[in-house]
Amino acid sequence: MFSKILIANRGEIACRVMETARAMGVRTVAVYSDADARARHVAMADEAMHIGGPAPKDSYLRGEAIIEAARATGAQAIHPGYGFLSENPDFVEAVEAAGLVFIGPSADAIRAMGLKDAAKALMSEAGVPVVPGYHGENQDPEHLSGAADAIGYPVLIKAVAGGGGKGMRKVDAPSGFMEALESAKGEAATAFGNDAVLIEKFVEKPRHIEVQVFGDGTRAVHLFERDCSLQRRHQKVIEEAPAPGMTEEMRNEMGMAAVRAAEAIGYAGAGTVEFIVDGSDGLRPDRFWFMEMNTRLQVEHPVTEAITGVDLVEWQLRVAAGEGLPMAQQDLAIDGHAFEARLYAEDVPKGFLPATGTLAHLVFPATARADTGVRPGDTISPWYDPMIAKLIVHGPTRAVALTRLEQALAGTQVAGSVTNLAFLRKLARHPGFGAGDVDTGLIGRDLETLAAEPVACTRSRSLAALGALGLHDTADPLAGFALWAPLEQAVRLEYRGESLDLVVETLAPGRFRVRGEAVHELERDGDRWRIDGAVVPAQVVRHDAGVSVFWGNAYGFEPVDPLDVVAEGGAAAGRIEAPMPGLVKTVFVAVGQAVAKGDRLAVLEAMKMEHTLSAGRDGVVAEVMVEAGAQVEAGAALIVLEEAEEAA
Numbered sequence: 001m002f003s004k005i006l007i008a009n010r011g012e013i014a015c016r017v018m019e020t021a022r023a024m025g026v027r028t029v030a031v032y033s034d035a036d037a038r039a040r041h042v043a044m045a046d047e048a049m050h051i052g053g054p055a056p057k058d059s060y061l062r063g064e065a066i067i068e069a070a071r072a073t074g075a076q077a078i079h080p081g082y083g084f085l086s087e088n089p090d091f092v093e094a095v096e097a098a099g100l101v102f103i104g105p106s107a108d109a110i111r112a113m114g115l116k117d118a119a120k121a122l123m124s125e126a127g128v129p130v131v132p133g134y135h136g137e138n139q140d141p142e143h144l145s146g147a148a149d150a151i152g153y154p155v156l157i158k159a160v161a162g163g164g165g166k167g168m169r170k171v172d173a174p175s176g177f178m179e180a181l182e183s184a185k186g187e188a189a190t191a192f193g194n195d196a197v198l199i200e201k202f203v204e205k206p207r208h209i210e211v212q213v214f215g216d217g218t219r220a221v222h223l224f225e226r227d228c229s230l231q232r233r234h235q236k237v238i239e240e241a242p243a244p245g246m247t248e249e250m251r252n253e254m255g256m257a258a259v260r261a262a263e264a265i266g267y268a269g270a271g272t273v274e275f276i277v278d279g280s281d282g283l284r285p286d287r288f289w290f291m292e293m294n295t296r297l298q299v300e301h302p303v304t305e306a307i308t309g310v311d312l313v314e315w316q317l318r319v320a321a322g323e324g325l326p327m328a329q330q331d332l333a334i335d336g337h338a339f340e341a342r343l344y345a346e347d348v349p350k351g352f353l354p355a356t357g358t359l360a361h362l363v364f365p366a367t368a369r370a371d372t373g374v375r376p377g378d379t380i381s382p383w384y385d386p387m388i389a390k391l392i393v394h395g396p397t398r399a400v401a402l403t404r405l406e407q408a409l410a411g412t413q414v415a416g417s418v419t420n421l422a423f424l425r426k427l428a429r430h431p432g433f434g435a436g437d438v439d440t441g442l443i444g445r446d447l448e449t450l451a452a453e454p455v456a457c458t459r460s461r462s463l464a465a466l467g468a469l470g471l472h473d474t475a476d477p478l479a480g481f482a483l484w485a486p487l488e489q490a491v492r493l494e495y496r497g498e499s500l501d502l503v504v505e506t507l508a509p510g511r512f513r514v515r516g517e518a519v520h521e522l523e524r525d526g527d528r529w530r531i532d533g534a535v536v537p538a539q540v541v542r543h544d545a546g547v548s549v550f551w552g553n554a555y556g557f558e559p560v561d562p563l564d565v566v567a568e569g570g571a572a573a574g575r576i577e578a579p580m581p582g583l584v585k586t587v588f589v590a591v592g593q594a595v596a597k598g599d600r601l602a603v604l605e606a607m608k609m610e611h612t613l614s615a616g617r618d619g620v621v622a623e624v625m626v627e628a629g630a631q632v633e634a635g636a637a638l639i640v641l642e643e644a645e646e647a648a
Contacts, residue, residue, distance in 0.1 A: 001321050002026055002077050005103065006070040007041070009081030010060060011373030012387060013297070014041035017079050020313040029073045031066055033059035035381045040373050047073050054383045060084045063091040067098045077101035077320060079313075083385075086296040087114070103320040104269045105295045106217075112265040113293040117160050117198045123290045126264035128257045131276060131289040133200035145177050147199050154202035157181055159188035159195075165234030166191040170202055205280040205439045208236075209243050209288065211258035211273045212304045214312070216319050220262035221329045222255040223304050223312075229438040230427065232352065237443065238405075238427055239300035240339045241307050244398060244436030245283050253285040259329075261293060269319055270312050272298045279439055299342070299390070302371060306338035306394040337401040338394045341409060341424045345386040345417040348451045354386045357417030360545035365411030367404065368393050380417055388414060402434060415541065415548040415556060422553045426450045456495060456555035459531050462514035462522060463540050465491040465502040467547035468559035471512065472540035489580055489634065492560040493547075499560070561611065574622075574641035576601055576613050578632045585610060586628055589639065593621045601639050602626070613638065 005021060006029040007014045018028045018041065030045035035054035042048045049069035052059035059065070063085055070078055078095050080086035080103070089107035096102060113119045117135035124130050133155075134147035148155045148171065157180055159167025167188030169180040181197070189195035208231065212223040227243035228236045242251070258273035272294040278287040301312050315326055345355040358379045364370035372389035380386050391408050395401030406428040412421060427433060427450060432442055443450060456464070466472045468491050493500040502516035510524040523530045529538050538551035546558040585603040589595060595615045602613045619641035626638050 002101070002317065004029065004046075004073070004075045005077045005079055005317070006031065006066070006073065006075040007045070007079050007081060008060070008066045009079075009084055009086075010036055010039065010041055010384065012371045012390060013081040013083075013299075013373075015044055015373050016371050017081060017313050018044045020311055021317065024314060024317060026317065029069065029075050031060070031069050033383070035383050038378075040375050040378065049073060054381070056084065056383070063088070063094055067094060067100065070095075070100055071098060075100070077103050077317075079103040079316070080296065082296050082299060087294070089114070101320055103316050105215075105265075105267050105271065109265045109267050110295045113295050115160055116158065116162065116292055117196075119292060120198075120290060122264060123261055126260050128261050128264075128273075128290045129288065131200045131203070131291070133198060135198045137196075139196055141178060141181055144181060144197070144199055145174070148177055149174065151199060151201050154204075156200045156202045157184045157197050158200060159184065159192060159197055161192040161194040161196070162188060167197065168234070203276055203278045205278060206441075207243070207277040207279040207283075207439050208291075209246075209254070209275050209277045210298075211254055211275070212298075212301070212312075213258050213262040213267065213271050213273055214315055214319075214325065215262045215267035215269065215271070216323075216325045217266050217268040218263075219325060220259045220267055221325060221327065221332060222258050223308050223310060223332055224334055225251060225254060226298075226300055226303055227438065228300060229440050230433065230442060231440050232443045232447070234440075236300065236342065238339060238341045238424065238433075239303055240337065240398075240401075241303040242334055242337065243283070244438065245279075247283060247285075250283050250285045250288070254288055257288075257290070261290065267295075269316055270297045270301070271295050300340050302369060302390065302392040303338040303340045306369075306392060307334050307336055308332060309335065336394055336396045337398040338392060339401055339405040339428075340390050340392045341405060341428070342390055342420075343388045343412065343414070343424065344420050345380040345388055346420050347418045348420050348423045349453055352420070354382075355418045356380045356382050356386070358545070359388070359414065360416035360543040361413060361541050361548060362388075362415075363411075363413040364389065364391070365408050367411065368408035388417075388419065398436065399434075402428060410552045413539070413541065413548070413550045414554060415543055416545045419554075422454050423450055425553065453496075454553045454555075456549065456557075458516060458518040459520055459536070460538070460549045460551055460555050461493070461495070461500055461502065461516060461557075462520045462531070463529065463538055463549045463551075464493055464495075464547045464555070464557040465504050465514050465516070466512060466522065467540040467542050467549070468493060468557070469504055470542065471504065471506070472542065487581075494558040494560055495555075500557075574617070574619060574643065575637060576615075576639040576641075578604060578634055578636045578638055579611075580604075580634045582611075582632060584626050584628055584630045584632060584638070587624060587626065587639075589621045589624065591621050591624055595619060595621060595641070604632075604638075615641070617641070 004027040007017050021028050027046040030042050030048040031051045032042045033054050051065040085091040089110040092102045092107040120130045154172045157169045169184040171177050171180045185195040207229045225243050226241040228239045230238045261273045274291040275288045276291050347353045362376040369392040370389045393404040409425045487506040489504045491502045505513040512522045541548045549555045583605040585605050587602045588600050599615045604611050622642040623640040
């Protein structure tokens with residue numbers, strides 16, 4: 001076994017590999033760009049080497065810099081993770097030429113599966129079923145059009161060197177073929193530098209089912225299937241294992257087809273054989289076809305680990321170190337069901353646009369496995385994939401596992417960036433998905449409903465008002481309580497561009513009445529809240545980005561400084577009042593003094609913070625009604641400017 005390996009990657013997969021390596025007693029070396037100097041994977045590693053600028057081409061795609069880092073630190077092998085250089089055969093050869101071990105398949109195996117048309121021809125020779133289509137070299141448009149006619153519409157035009165849905169077009173009739181072909185070729189040329197395409201039969205109710213394989217260069221085994229049909233724009237969202245509705249007959253057929261595919265190219269390490277399945281008449285052994293093989297560890301590998309009890313990264317290290325396959329096919333079995341949901345920083349209503357931000361608050365539930373590369377306080381960088389985490393759950397049945405997934409998503413707390421968390425929760429509760437009636441078009445058909453952001457109810461807004469005032473903290477039961485009379489405090493919150501004005505009345509220690517669009521009575525009940533007599537599973541968190549109420553979904557509010565309200569209202573009229581009870585720390589002006597809009601007039605200490613009161617307009621000080629050290633009530637007049645006419 002290796003004593004030290006380098007992980008040529010970042011984020012959650014780098015951390016994932018390090019966890020297994022550490023458990024095996026293998027030391028790890030991280031590499032990092034300028035943008036990742038303080039990243040979680042850098043902190044986790046035994047050593048870390050800087051390899052360049054934030055752009056991937058200047059760092060994580062610099063194979064020579066990564067190899068030099070491995071040599072400089074004495075690493076014996078390089079684990080590529082996924083993405084970046086993981087499926088680059090030239091990098092594999094360079095690693096081996098440097099006397100290091102590449103923890104993955106050979107360069108020849110990667111090349112064999114690198115071009116879809118050649119891979120499909122190879123798979124057909126190995127007895128692996130392939131989708132009816134044209135995979136030849138003749139790229140003449142008329143020839144391709146004739147091939148489409150022979151296959152039968154609808155057809156799919158796909159870039160030979162494609163991935164991620166680029167260079168892919170569905171054509172329903174001959175009349176639209178030429179236009180779609182030109183568009184697909186142009187996109188493929190831009191994305192991959194290769195405009196060659198292939199033509200395939202379009203499957204009407206497609207399911208994306210893939211088989212995890214593992215080889216030692218000679219023999220291979222399969223670790224059953226994963227269903228990755230829940231996709232948007234050809235990107236996976238929630239994956240599960242095993243596939244719902246799978247029969248033993250079809251599982252055996254698909255599994256052995258995947259093994260034949262791996263053994264045909266002398267595959268070593270973890271790989272995934274992806275199949276397109278026609279689910280229009282249930283799952284049938286004659287309705288699955290080879291799509292492609294991913295010659296690396298997949299993002300969704302944890303669901304396979306959950307149902308088999310196998311650590312795939314440990315297997316990778318052992319086989320790369322020269323050991324044989326750790327288990328035989330007959331020793332592998334399925335235990336229960338597992339789901340994985342991909343949590344991203346992305347704006348779902350705006351078309352899943354990637355988002356950035358600083359993670360002011362981040363909590364994952366203890367009931368789920370969370371593979372993540374970030375920590376509270378970390379920044380989601382614009383340079384890389386905006387994944388926050390993968391949440392993985394396991395249960396004895398699909399129904400139990402799905403319930404645990406929904407609960408895990410409800411228990412995940414993220415603040416500081418928009419996320420797809422609410423979208424994932426809706427998917428987990430989608431009736432079609434719950435019934436196992438899945439296909440790659442499910443999200444697209446219900447996108448409008450699934451992408452709609454939940455709106456905070458008046459009870460959530462009331463909780464946010466308490467959070468803004470610091471009254472949510474169960475460690476201080478007397479917060480906000482005054483013995484002589486109920487204490488009222490005004491709160492203004494910004495919520496999704498809307499201003500909310502609420503009044504919080506403290507009735508007793510830990511008891512409040514909040515008035516706004518509705519009136520609610522809230523009371524602490526241990527570490528929970530009771531609202532209008534009912535206990536609710538809500539949590540309130542105050543952080544650098546504002547206040548968040550976590551109640552199944554996450555609702556973010558931004559408290560507006562009461563002094564800003566004063567500047568908009570009373571200060572603009574010339575009367576500066578205390579927006580809340582507090583201590584006058586400093587008075588900066590005297591009677592007769594001319595002031596300009598924005599000038600500091602006084603400082604008020606309240607809610608354990610100092611607030612500067614500023615002039616809302618130009619004017620002359622007519623009265624100063626307090627002095628430093630005075631304790632004032634909310635609404636007390638502090639400074640008055642002359643009337644605008646008098647000042648003029």
